[in-house]
Amino acid sequence: xxxxxxxxxxxxxxxxxxxxxxxxxxxxxxxxxxxxxxxxxxxxxxxxxxxxxxxxxxxxxxxxxxxxxxxxxxxxxxxxxxxxxxxxxxxxxxxxxxxxxxxxxxxxxxxxxxxxxxxxxxxxxxxxxxxxxxxxxxxxxxxxxxxxxxxxxxxxxxxxxxxxxxxxxxxxxxxxxxxxxxxxxxxxxxxxxxxxxxxxxxxxxxxxxxxxxxxxxxxxxxxxxxxxxxxxxxxxxxxxxxxxxxxxxxxxxxxxxxxxxxxxxxxxxxxxxxxxxxxxxxxxxxxxxxxxxxxxxxxxxxxxxxxxxxxxxxxxxxxxxxxxxxxxxxxxxxxxxxxxxxxxxxxxxxxxxxxxxxxxxxxxxxxxxxxxxxxxxxxxxxxxxxxxxxxxxxxxxxxxxxxxxxxxxxxxxxxxxxxxxxxxxxxxxxxxxxxxxxxxxxxxxxxxxxxxxxxxxxxxxxxxxxxxxxxxxxxxxxxxxxxxxxxxxxxxxxxxxxxxxxxxxxxxxxxxxxxx
Amino acid sequence: xxxxxxxxxxxxxxxxxxxxxxxxxxxxxxxxxxxxxxxxxxxxxxxxxxxxxxxxxxxxxxxxxxxxxxxxxxxxxxxxxxxxxxxxxxxxxxxxxxxxxxxxxxxxxxxxxxxxxxxxxxxxxxxxxxxxxxxxxxxxxxxxxxxxxxxxxxxxxxxx
Numbered sequence: 001x002x003x004x005x006x007x008x009x010x011x012x013x014x015x016x017x018x019x020x021x022x023x024x025x026x027x028x029x030x031x032x033x034x035x036x037x038x039x040x041x042x043x044x045x046x047x048x049x050x051x052x053x054x055x056x057x058x059x060x061x062x063x064x065x066x067x068x069x070x071x072x073x074x075x076x077x078x079x080x081x082x083x084x085x086x087x088x089x090x091x092x093x094x095x096x097x098x099x100x101x102x103x104x105x106x107x108x109x110x111x112x113x114x115x116x117x118x119x120x121x122x123x124x125x126x127x128x129x130x131x132x133x134x135x136x137x138x139x140x141x142x143x144x145x146x147x148x149x150x151x152x153x154x155x156x157x158x159x160x161x162x163x164x165x166x167x168x169x170x171x172x173x174x175x176x177x178x179x180x181x182x183x184x185x186x187x188x189x190x191x192x193x194x195x196x197x198x199x200x201x202x203x204x205x206x207x208x209x210x211x212x213x214x215x216x217x218x219x220x221x222x223x224x225x226x227x228x229x230x231x232x233x234x235x236x237x238x239x240x241x242x243x244x245x246x247x248x249x250x251x252x253x254x255x256x257x258x259x260x261x262x263x264x265x266x267x268x269x270x271x272x273x274x275x276x277x278x279x280x281x282x283x284x285x286x287x288x289x290x291x292x293x294x295x296x297x298x299x300x301x302x303x304x305x306x307x308x309x310x311x312x313x314x315x316x317x318x319x320x321x322x323x324x325x326x327x328x329x330x331x332x333x334x335x336x337x338x339x340x341x342x343x344x345x346x347x348x349x350x351x352x353x354x355x356x357x358x359x360x361x362x363x364x365x366x367x368x369x370x371x372x373x374x375x376x377x378x379x380x381x382x383x384x385x386x387x388x389x390x391x392x393x394x395x396x397x398x399x400x401x402x403x404x405x406x407x408x409x410x411x412x413x414x415x416x417x418x419x420x421x422x423x424x425x426x427x428x429x430x431x432x433x434x435x436x437x438x439x440x441x442x443x444x445x446x447x448x449x450x451x452x453x454x455x456x457x458x459x460x461x462x463x464x465x466x467x468x469x470x471x472x473x474x475x476x477x478x479x480x481x482x483x484x485x486x487x488x489x490x491x492x493x494x495x496x497x498x499x500x501x502x503x504x505x506x507x508x509x510x511x512x513x514x515x516x
Numbered sequence: 517x518x519x520x521x522x523x524x525x526x527x528x529x530x531x532x533x534x535x536x537x538x539x540x541x542x543x544x545x546x547x548x549x550x551x552x553x554x555x556x557x558x559x560x561x562x563x564x565x566x567x568x569x570x571x572x573x574x575x576x577x578x579x580x581x582x583x584x585x586x587x588x589x590x591x592x593x594x595x596x597x598x599x600x601x602x603x604x605x606x607x608x609x610x611x612x613x614x615x616x617x618x619x620x621x622x623x624x625x626x627x628x629x630x631x632x633x634x635x636x637x638x639x640x641x642x643x644x645x646x647x648x649x650x651x652x653x654x655x656x657x658x659x660x661x662x663x664x665x666x667x668x669x670x671x672x673x674x675x676x
Contacts, residue, residue: 036660047661172575176528179568183535183561190557197557198538221606228602229595398634399644402626405606406652409618414662419614422665426610430603438524456560460553468545468554 010365030074037411041075056348062366088220093280100308125314129321141329149461154482156455161489162289185452213412221429269315273322279335287315525576532569617667619676
């Protein structure tokens with residue numbers, strides 16, 4: 001009950017006019033930053049860090065953190081828009097929305113519903129996560145620290161395993177793409193020993209293959225090329241004219257219908273966010289995989305399945321909220337953005353960690369209050385803007401296509417200020433187009449590219465810790481359970497495949513038909 | 517479709533083989549015990565590549581054993597033409613960005629698309645390409661202080 005009283009105080013603090021103003025400014029800025037590709041929430045927070053010093057200097061720490069956290073909440077919402085409407089990830093954590101969000105907007109002609117689903121899922125994920133945050137901050141943060149490299153590697157393995165089954169049509173091609181992604185992720189310096197690998201003497205390759213331009217190429221440009229070929233140039237999208245409240249009602253109906261699935265994914269996302277150094281991106285991938293694995297209509301995934309939007313988005317937002325928890329409770333940031341916000345805390349003269357809860361109670365609960373209020377503001381703005389946003393899909397082809405290409409260029413270039421990343425977009429655009437044509441699934445490639453380095457690092461850190469013994473992955477009960485689940489998930493498609501073959505062969509023998 | 521499927525799988529196998537060759541020194545756990553944790557930098561990429569080669573090989577065998585292919589590579593007669601109409605200008609635009617910078621290319625590319633593919637009247641074409649280009653400039657260069665590629669004409673008087 002103590003927490004409820006504190007929360008009421010926190011909500012009151014974040015509803016004070018100046019704090020509310022700062023929070024709203026932050027959310028609006030975050031939305032814009034999220035929508036624009038190439039500008040991340042992390043850089044948005046970093047850019048405004050100096051400004052907050054003046055706000056905090058006037059004695060109002062809560063307003064300062066409300067501004068920064070507001071940007072983060074806004075960016076978690078805004079990334080959705082670019083992914084769904086242009087098939088270009090506005091933020092890394094909205095990559096998973098490319099898989100079903102864009103198909104729903106374009107192929108099913110329901111951009112309004114796709115956006116609304118994502119927004120409702122965001123709000124759902126954030127509020128559930130904020131509730132967990134409110135009541136279990138301290139114990140959860142301590143539990144998270146007991147997660148070592150072995151446990152983290154098992155979590156990554158689970159993410160990969162659920163994605164191998166992504167393309168039920170052809171698991172072999174999924175494996176090819178997953179391994180290709182891991183390979184691309186390994187290009188450049190080995191992060192543990194610093195030895196160069198797979199760079200073939202090229203200096204440009206030493207820094208590795210950045211995943212943002214690759215993803216923009218594979219999905220954004222690849223799709224532009226594919227749709228030009230399929231539908232010809234000069235066509236205008238056919239869209240359902242009804243937008244607005246109907247979509248909202250349908251989204252809420254779907255959320256209620258899939259409540260438990262969504263809740264599980266939100267908790268998964270929140271937990272992954274709490275784990276140090278992970279954040280919203282792996283959370284969204286894992287949830288997409290889990291949602292698909294346990295769905296009755298697997299074949300709809302990748303073609304505009306509503307759950308394919310709801311699950312990763314709820315998870316991403318929950319992870320975004322969760323990543324602030326270890327920062328506040330222990331002084332260990334859960335994600336890059338949380339790390340920048342933590343830098344802010346230091347600059348304002350606050351020491352993150354367990355003492356923060358007792359010494360700066362108003363600040364902590366004001367921040368927790370801002371999670372609720374900030375997300376409600378972001379949700380309201382987004383839902384009101386949905387009809388306007390969805391109408392972007394009706395812009396004629398000859399105008400929107402060059403615009404998408406230009407946005408892709410900006411997204412690739414702005415992240416690193418290197419023209420070579422723009423060429424990567426072009427090359428992977430053509431590769432993506434071809435792979436799509438040859439029916440190779442692109443999702444496993446992107447996921448492996450994003451998580452490849454981290455998974456390798458955790459694997460090797462675990463082995464370093466154990467002196468090279470692979471038994472480390474079963475050394476603690478938690479690691480053992482996670483590892484067993486991951487391996488079982490990997491074997492599942494193999495067993496299903498073998499079973500299908502066996503039954504098919506038997507049926508064939510029975511019918512005595514020639515081989516296919 | 518079949519020859520293309522076979523070729524794609526073959527190319528993927530070649531990529532994996534090259535990667536395996538490049539990282540072969542790290543393929544096995546380090547017996548000397550000098551590598552941290554017993555694994556060298558090449559271990560992860562080597563076995564990723566091995567997995568890729570194996571799976572692509574299986575795809576190849578499966579394709580070869582399947583029946584003769586049906587369906588053509590490109591959908592519709594105009595398919596290839598439409599695609600090339602998109603790829604060629606896009607490549608030209610991206611390459612010319614090295615000299616012309618982002619903003620000039622943005623205006624020209626937009627104008628090309630609207631005129632050639634959209635057949636819009638000139639005033640529309642000129643107006644839209646200027647608005648898009650200036651809009652990007654104000655938003656990124658001025659608003660968010662994100663510098664985009666500049667042209668060779670970039671100077672104190674020409675800010676793009």
